Amino acid sequence: MIDTPSSVSVPLKRGRDYAIRYTSLRDLPGILHDVGLRTGKCVVVTDENVGAQYRSPVRTALSSAGWIPHVITVPPGEKSKSADQLQVLYDDILEWGIDRDTPVIALGGGVVGDLAGYAAATLLRGVPVVQCPTSLIAHVDSALGGKTGINHATGKNLIGAFHQPNVVVADLDTLGTLPQREWTSGMAEVIKHAVIADADLFSFIEEHLVDVMTGRRRDLIHKMIPRAAKVKAEIVAEDEKESGRRAILNFGHTFAHAIESVAGYGTFTHGEAVAIGMRAALFLSAQRNTQAIPRENIDYVLRAIPQQHDPSELDWQDVRRAMQSDKKNKGDVVRFVLLDRLGQAYVTGDISDAALRQAWDFATRP
Amino acid sequence: MIDTPSSVSVPLKRGRDYAIRYTSLRDLPGILHDVGLRTGKCVVVTDENVGAQYRSPVRTALSSAGWIPHVITVPPGEKSKSADQLQVLYDDILEWGIDRDTPVIALGGGVVGDLAGYAAATLLRGVPVVQCPTSLIAHVDSALGGKTGINHATGKNLIGAFHQPNVVVADLDTLGTLPQREWTSGMAEVIKHAVIADADLFSFIEEHLVDVMTGRRRDLIHKMIPRAAKVKAEIVAEDEKESGRRAILNFGHTFAHAIESVAGYGTFTHGEAVAIGMRAALFLSAQRNTQAIPRENIDYVLRAIPQQHDPSELDWQDVRRAMQSDKKNKGDVVRFVLLDRLGQAYVTGDISDAALRQAWDFATRP
Structure with missing residues (x-):
């Protein structure tokens, strides 16, 4: 396939x-x-x-x-x-x-x-x-x-x-x-591409989870990487300057940027922060669209990315404030990318503080 | 008109x-x-x-x-x-x-x-x-x-x-x-636009030379500036990133950049240097195309831009070397913009050292 x-x-x-x-x-x-x-x-x-x-x-x-x-x-x-x-x-x-x-x-x-x-x-x-x-x-x-x-x-x-x-x-x-921590961090973006735009790639990763997480199976890697790159290439082709669809590449990134900033850059790798952010976005997606989202499958894959630090030790109010100042915001509205279903994403600014808090609690659970 | x-x-x-x-x-x-x-x-x-x-x-x-x-x-x-x-x-x-x-x-x-x-x-x-x-x-x-x-x-x-x-x-x-020296320096670019792409604008400037050089006649200025801007706008529209036709906007500029650099930036204003550079380019154009170029008319207008410094005091070898390092060059070839006729320009890299020297002598004569 x-x-x-x-x-x-x-x-x-x-x-x-x-x-x-x-x-x-x-x-x-x-x-x-x-x-x-x-x-x-x-x-x-x-x-x-x-x-x-x-x-x-x-x-x-x-x-x-x-x-x-x-x-x-x-x-x-x-x-x-x-x-x-x-x-x-x-x-x-x-x-x-x-x-x-x-x-x-x-x-x-x-x-x-x-x-x-x-x-x-x-x-x-x-x-x-x-x-x-x-x-x-x-x-x-x-x-x-x-x-x-x-x-x-x-x-x-x-x-x-x-x-x-x-x-x-x-x-x-x-x-x-490549050092192992850099590899698994990079896997966060591979999984992101699968989740937002390529359900078959997600199945492939799910099926070979241990092997792709270690990066040891050259044959698998040589299939997986071009496929993940293709997702990015196709989205960029549609929207070179990030005015529309390209925004879905920020799945997990509103939380991730806040996590990196609050923890101090370099504490979490970008990929580790994105993995946590994707778990939050996944929670919000499933809350709106319970039937369409295989939440447990996706969360299982996201949790396979090892975390070196415990995100639940970060102060939620600090993270909330940091999200407010993200450069991708339009005016004062914080924008999030959510899933319609596995392989399809959309952008929304309409999320309550209570829902964000619940998502944070879900995402920071081991 | x-x-x-x-x-x-x-x-x-x-x-x-x-x-x-x-x-x-x-x-x-x-x-x-x-x-x-x-x-x-x-x-x-x-x-x-x-x-x-x-x-x-x-x-x-x-x-x-x-x-x-x-x-x-x-x-x-x-x-x-x-x-x-x-x-x-x-x-x-x-x-x-x-x-x-x-x-x-x-x-x-x-x-x-x-x-x-x-x-x-x-x-x-x-x-x-x-x-x-x-x-x-x-x-x-x-x-x-x-x-x-x-x-x-x-x-x-x-x-x-x-x-x-x-x-x-x-x-x-x-x-x-605007101070008078800034005005007359700006006139160099107005004349440039006329000479490379708008013969009617050139006639207008020639007809009202004293008035447009002092900048005092508001009615003339309000006709002249939008017309000169239109030349730039049309050339840019055809070639936004300067790969082709836009290069003709550099008429006079190969010499001008060298003059500014050799004299020390700020000695000649950009416009004063461009006026000298245009005289050199005019000479080269007329040398190739004697019949088509009204050299004396154009030179008369260009000499109406007052010079605060005597360009003939610059060392020709220094100017020649500075032209060689212009960022608009492709490889080692120095590119010049010349006129086919009044209102039409083209780019060439094919000019002998002897011709350049003659052009310099012409351009630096009062």
């Missing part, structure tokens, strides 16, 4: 379609050529962890094919999504010298993809960017869809731009060395 | 058309309503000079109509197009609190428009921006077309984004207090 594709297409308007190519990073030069980028200078942005493993083979592959790569390595972790680190990139890249056809290659997880993607969006008012995701969350979410940006003292991702990649080069073997 | 319109339309793809509305700044709230912006918070960015005159009436007009304006005043001059000043805006705006529907109103000349427009492009990945130009160059050029950005130590406008305004509110009475 679920196959192993070598490529997933992201169809955008005005002929700006791009592909997610499932292949080795060694094939990067050939793919750059396929998408019409002419050899010359290119910038590779990576972090210390990913760079230690892949900087050297990527540089060699590029140089052998006639590229002149300039590799920039940033510190790992969310703190690199800062105005200061962005300025370091600007200075380095502009002093080295680029023109409007010089591609920026983002080699790493979500942080590198967002930071390098944003630099590419804004250098010379936009240069090509090639996303090479190396974390699960980047493979199925952050490297796709063109959202780029950095954090601000007042909140995450508050400064950014939409800038679609020319191509995504997805080497699934880069996931082999 | 040339009329006085109340509005010029900028037709963009995907229904994002916007209008340049020629009216008083007092009508700003009504226009915000016309373009579908709902009253609530709004940010007004201005500079100390413009702010001293218009901050108070604009704030009053907005407040009276139910808006909650937050006015931010930046220092006047090009040095405000900096990463530091941008960060001041981000901090101020994000701490005050906005959502994705909060408009940023840029009230000022090119610097305010570029800086506030870029902040709007990147805050929450893009909020609405309303351009209210108050300088001639902003009225006919920088407030139109969606180019926004800041400078970098290595060059001007190297960090930026395309972000189209929701509407441009053009109050021509704001030009009444």
Whole structure:
């Protein structure tokens, strides 16, 4: 029922379609050529962890094919999504010298993809960017869809731009060395995509729950990831700038952003917070639509994501207030994504405080 | 032959058309309503000079109509197009609190428009921006077309984004207090638009040269500015992201950027440098196409822009080298815009060093 594709297409308007190519990073030069980028200078942005493993083979592959790569390595972790680190990139890249056809290659997880993607969006008012995701969350979410940006003292991702990649080069073997906690956190977004838009993918995950949670079965992973990426690609294609349907990708995220903020960023991983947020959204969905939602099945899968911290220790009033200041709100209405049924979601702003409180209690129960 | 319109339309793809509305700044709230912006918070960015005159009436007009304006005043001059000043805006705006529907109103000349427009492009990945130009160059050029950005130590406008305004509110009475040197510098861009795309506008300028150069005849100005703005609007509509025809707007600019850079920014105004650059481009055009180009007529108009500094004192080799590093180059080829005839321009990269040197000598002759 679920196959192993070598490529997933992201169809955008005005002929700006791009592909997610499932292949080795060694094939990067050939793919750059396929998408019409002419050899010359290119910038590779990576972090210390990913760079230690892949900087050297990527540089060699590029140089052998006639590229002149300039590799920039940033510190790992969310703190690199800062105005200061962005300025370091600007200075380095502009002093080295680029023109409007010089591609920026983002080699790493979500942080590198967002930071390098944003630099590419804004250098010379936009240069090509090639996303090479190396974390699960980047493979199925952050490297796709063109959202780029950095954090601000007042909140995450508050400064950014939409800038679609020319191509995504997805080497699934880069996931082999991912720490377990990063893997299971990434699984939260995979499950999210299944729950909001792909009931068959949900069945697949449910059936292979233990194996996909450990990430050990290469054959399963190579089926699951392109399928999860396809959900994101299709939703983004319909709504590139997040005015409509794309909002359903925020399933679980209203609670999640609040949890991350209240607990202090880095306490819960994004995926752990999203898993809790999805349990809350699931509760609210089932409350409105008892017959249509297989609440116990979905909750069972969501609870398979291990939590390192106990969310019930967070103060509900703090979480409630933090939800109020989410940047996705329109005016004063807090927006939530709920399920109509498994595989179909919608956005609503109409939820009582009492219901939110009940959902929180449900979601923070072990 | 040339009329006085109340509005010029900028037709963009995907229904994002916007209008340049020629009216008083007092009508700003009504226009915000016309373009579908709902009253609530709004940010007004201005500079100390413009702010001293218009901050108070604009704030009053907005407040009276139910808006909650937050006015931010930046220092006047090009040095405000900096990463530091941008960060001041981000901090101020994000701490005050906005959502994705909060408009940023840029009230000022090119610097305010570029800086506030870029902040709007990147805050929450893009909020609405309303351009209210108050300088001639902003009225006919920088407030139109969606180019926004800041400078970098290595060059001007190297960090930026395309972000189209929701509407441009053009109050021509704001030009009444513009210093004479700013006026004549702005005239360079007006003449440029005439020369590259509107032969009738050129005749109009030629006929009224003394009056339009002093800016004193309100009736003429109110005909000339919308007409010059229309040229920009039409070219931008065809080529929003500067991949093709939009490049002709750079007529005179390859030399101009080099002159500004070599002389030190601020020595020549942008318009003065563009006037010299246009003389050089005119020479090259006439050299290729002697019959079609009324070289003496055009040169007479271009020489009507007063120069405060003698460009012949600049070292030609320095200018030549600076042209080589212009960000609009593709690879190593320096691109120039030349005229086919009055009112029609094209881009070429094929010009000999000897011809460039001759053009420079012609352009720097009084």
